[in-house]
Amino acid sequence: MSERTLIVCYSNTGTSRRVADLLSSKFKWPCGQVSEARSRTGAAGMLRCVMDSLFKRHPAIRYEGPDPRGFETVVLIAPIWLAELAAPMRSFVRDHARGLKYVAVISVMGGQGATNAFAEIDRILGRPPILSTSFTARAVDDGSYSSALEVFGSAVRDSAKSEETVRPTTLSPSAV
Secondary structure (H helix, E strand, O other): OOEEEEEEEEOOOOHHHHHHHHHHHHHOOOEEEEEEOOOOOHHHHHHHHHHHHHOOOOOOEEEEOOOHHHEEEEEEEEEEEOOEEOHHHHHHHHHHHHHOOEEEEEEEEOOOOHHHHHHHHHHHHOOOOOEEEEEEHHHHHHOOOHHHHHHHHHHHHHHHHOOOOOOOHHHOOOOO
16 A cells, blocks of 8 residues: 655755645655756856756756655645746656656745646646645745645645545645
8 A cells, every 4th residue: 555645845945845844744744855966056057947947958866765656645846947847856757757646736936937837747747736836935935835835735635535536726725
């Protein structure tokens, strides 16, 4: 029997990681980490972020954590770069698509792009996330997102208990 929920996070600056850590601590879900061999610090790293977003590239990644195939639901947490899904998470979703049964998504952004990320995950998987939401980096920094994150986590937990297999993303909490 597979476990219920795993969190998989990519975080270049640590903001998405804070969201993952809070969700993991509130719901006692394990958390895996997507990382890259090449640093994204400095001007060269920023340029790679821009190019990866513009050209929808798939950088080489490493994943450290439990095998996602052993979980009913995987919550993906990643930043938005230039109104697109962060490239390392794009690589993770592509590389693990066959083993992801149900996916929920949290995007962390400056101001826009979450719907593009949700649509991209839908295209890669061939089905939409069961739930999705987004938070601004400002809301994460000031902590005002925490109650909405708890609502989202409860919805993910409750969806795993349900017999229903497909749930629309319109049930997702709205962006903070």
